[in-house]
Amino acid sequence: MYCAVIGDLIDSKKIKPEERKVLQEKLRLLLERVNNDYSSYIAANFLITLGDEFQGLLIASFPAVEIIDTNLT
Numbered sequence: 001m002y003c004a005v006i007g008d009l010i011d012s013k014k015i016k017p018e019e020r021k022v023l024q025e026k027l028r029l030l031l032e033r034v035n036n037d038y039s040s041y042i043a044a045n046f047l048i049t050l051g052d053e054f055q056g057l058l059i060a061s062f063p064a065v066e067i068i069d070t071n072l073t
Contacts, residue, residue, distance in 0.1 A: 002043055003061035005068065009052035024052060031056070034070055038063055 009027065012020060031046040031054060041063045046056030058064060 003058040003064050006055045012052040034067055038067055
């Protein structure tokens with residue numbers, strides 16, 4: 001069984017372009033960290049698909065909530 005995680009940063013298009021670029025870079029770094037930290041649970045790496053949308057595929061649903069709660073701190 002697999003668990004797909006699909007997300008979107010809500011209303012990110014309302015953010016100023018220069019701030020949005022910073023936000024997108026933070027998202028890229030966060031997904032890179034998730035891919036490293038949870039590699040044993042990941043069937044397909046998390047990646048940015050369109051602008052501020054992202055997705056990843058987990059082998060099991062077990063770490064999904066923990067991954068979703070991950071932040072850059």
